[in-house]
Amino acid sequence: MTLLVMLLSSPINMSILLVLLSVGAVLIVGDFVARFLRPEPPSFTERMPLALALGSGFVALGIFYFSFLNNRYAVLLTLGASVLIIAMYGRKLLADLKYLLSKSRYMEQKSGLLITFVPLWFLFGLAVAVATATDLGFDGLINWGFKAQVAFVQGGWESSYFTDPWKQFTHQDYPLLVPSLETWAYTFLRSVDEQSIKIIFPLFYLSLLSLFYGALRSRHSIIFSLLFVLLLGSTPYLASLAAPSGYADVPLMLYTFAAIVFIHRWMEGGKNSDLAVGALVSALGVWAKREGIIYWLFNLLAILTWVWLTRNRHAPNRASPIIFFLLPAAMIIAPWFAFLAYYRVPTSDFAFSMVSLAWNRLPIVAATAIKQFFDIGLWGGLWVLFFIFSFLRRNSFHNTPDTYVWLGAFLPFLLLEASFLFSVWEPFTEHLALASERLCLQQVPIAWYWLALQSSSLDSWLNWVLPATFRKGKSAPISEL
Amino acid sequence: MRQSGKKPDGRVALTALVLWGQLVFGLGMTLWRDSLILFSDWKPYPSFVPREFDRFIELAIQSSPANSTLVYLSPTGDVYTARFARLSYFLYPREVLWLGAGPRTTVISRWAEVDLADANWVRLIKDQKVNFVLIDDIPSPLPLSGERIPFDSARYVIELPN
Numbered sequence: 001m002t003l004l005v006m007l008l009s010s011p012i013n014m015s016i017l018l019v020l021l022s023v024g025a026v027l028i029v030g031d032f033v034a035r036f037l038r039p040e041p042p043s044f045t046e047r048m049p050l051a052l053a054l055g056s057g058f059v060a061l062g063i064f065y066f067s068f069l070n071n072r073y074a075v076l077l078t079l080g081a082s083v084l085i086i087a088m089y090g091r092k093l094l095a096d097l098k099y100l101l102s103k104s105r106y107m108e109q110k111s112g113l114l115i116t117f118v119p120l121w122f123l124f125g126l127a128v129a130v131a132t133a134t135d136l137g138f139d140g141l142i143n144w145g146f147k148a149q150v151a152f153v154q155g156g157w158e159s160s161y162f163t164d165p166w167k168q169f170t171h172q173d174y175p176l177l178v179p180s181l182e183t184w185a186y187t188f189l190r191s192v193d194e195q196s197i198k199i200i201f202p203l204f205y206l207s208l209l210s211l212f213y214g215a216l217r218s219r220h221s222i223i224f225s226l227l228f229v230l231l232l233g234s235t236p237y238l239a240s241l242a243a244p245s246g247y248a249d250v251p252l253m254l255y256t257f258a259a260i261v262f263i264h265r266w267m268e269g270g271k272n273s274d275l276a277v278g279a280l281v282s283a284l285g286v287w288a289k290r291e292g293i294i295y296w297l298f299n300l301l302a303i304l305t306w307v308w309l310t311r312n313r314h315a316p317n318r319a320s321p322i323i324f325f326l327l328p329a330a331m332i333i334a335p336w337f338a339f340l341a342y343y344r345v346p347t348s349d350f351a352f353s354m355v356s357l358a359w360n361r362l363p364i365v366a367a368t369a370i371k372q373f374f375d376i377g378l379w380g381g382l383w384v385l386f387f388i389f390s391f392l393r394r395n396s397f398h399n400t401p402d403t404y405v406w407l408g409a410f411l412p413f414l415l416l417e418a419s420f421l422f423s424v425w426e427p428f429t430e431h432l433a434l435a436s437e438r439l440c441l442q443q444v445p446i447a448w449y450w451l452a453l454q455s456s457s458l459d460s461w462l463n464w465v466l467p468a469t470f471r472k473g474k475s476a477p478i479s480e481l
Numbered sequence: 482m483r484q485s486g487k488k489p490d491g492r493v494a495l496t497a498l499v500l501w502g503q504l505v506f507g508l509g510m511t512l513w514r515d516s517l518i519l520f521s522d523w524k525p526y527p528s529f530v531p532r533e534f535d536r537f538i539e540l541a542i543q544s545s546p547a548n549s550t551l552v553y554l555s556p557t558g559d560v561y562t563a564r565f566a567r568l569s570y571f572l573y574p575r576e577v578l579w580l581g582a583g584p585r586t587t588v589i590s591r592w593a594e595v596d597l598a599d600a601n602w603v604r605l606i607k608d609q610k611v612n613f614v615l616i617d618d619i620p621s622p623l624p625l626s627g628e629r630i631p632f633d634s635a636r637y638v639i640e641l642p643n
Contacts, residue, residue, distance in 0.1 A: 130518050133518055134518050134524055137526030138526050138527065139526065140526070231500060234511050240511045240518070380506045380507050380510070381499065
């Protein structure tokens, strides 16, 4: 009790608790949205990341849309809407929790969950320690940080903030999910606190790992899933540079990877609820970072291709998956681009016109992309493994959902690298050097996921080698674990 | 699809070995970089914002009206660089500092190299309605007059008269 009082009485700890409370509110709202799309709840390891992804999107969209009504109260209106949702849905959640706690076997299995995830808690703890020891980083302070402070002080988004160069002198067209989440936390804190806000970013990292584990666990054993999630979590660039920083790279990774998982599931199982979730997180990825639009376009192309390839299977309803995918985009992506176009918000780094297309940059861009894949210090042997497996599995690339994941592991990166042909930086190589590794980073969970999907025989081997505790079967915990 | 355990061929064992090597390498690199950040003050994404200058900004904010403009003057080779920042809109010291010491020139930061021997430099500053100038290691005398506010042992702030 004394320790609890001591912990709560420290101003820093109190601030972090308030930030966690704000994230808790986001999780409840996000879970409500997820349940709406997918009445049958997924495993806990998938449920929490989905809740964070969808809840963050709700906050960002809420502040944005309410700003049109009254920008001074947009944040409060979003808070009010969230309180309503929490009031309605919170009771159901509490009832579910009470029911589960009453089952002693469930509690026994959940304690196993905590022990199994010790390596993940270690990686998360390391990310938190590093995050608190450094600042949010250049983009975290100058790009997302500025936006968050302005939205907090003004109560929402004023249109003049996007049009007056004195007010937003850089990154004017960057999307608003991360700063909205920071503004949300500042509202709970009632002040700007760039120290306490740092906890949000490792939470996205933990969510990414949790979703990755959950996605594999639905097909493979605990130890196999844990091995690959540790491989993902310890990928050097992700673990020590991206996860603790205040950049939007890891939040975007959560959205792009979630989209791949659920669209892949839809391709395999045909369930519309999987496509609905995939479509929504893919659209929300555009709100995390501008690169999200390339992943969204990739997913649209993949769905169009899949519908065409399976046209005989779904003959009367061929258009419905496409409409399913486009509907969230119409409500989430289109309004944002319409807003940017209407207010002529300048693009800061690229000029996408045939006039500015510099074909002579192609050799440098191509060389940078190839060099990126073989940077051992950032990725270890991930990409070498990926290309070796790609060669060994070359005969299996036909009409399978796994091919979608395989393409998703590198094609968007190549498209994003190609966009530097339109860079306005002088020299553009500086722009390329600053951004290239972070673009490649987005592909990392997808590449590991594809490698895991190709390694089913490894699962058998692990089950043969390791003690019964980790095997599936009679002694295995329930599928939730 | 769940599979039952069975003894596989050598290729799978090799894959397991390679993945194990990747895991060890990844954890090692992670711990090494994290220790650099935790114990050596290395920053993966440097913000180029020297913490010490927060004090200058706070001093100026406390001492100047909300719509003042700041200049940070520092030596760059043979000429001195004047960096302007508009104070009034920005909420916290760092924004001003970024403009004043940022790595890239923008329309707002108004990076301008000035020759202190050129008297026009003074007019340039005054035309921008500058109120405060932080002087960093610039030999005196300067063609600037005003109230001198000590900042630290090497630097001082001049409050220019209106």
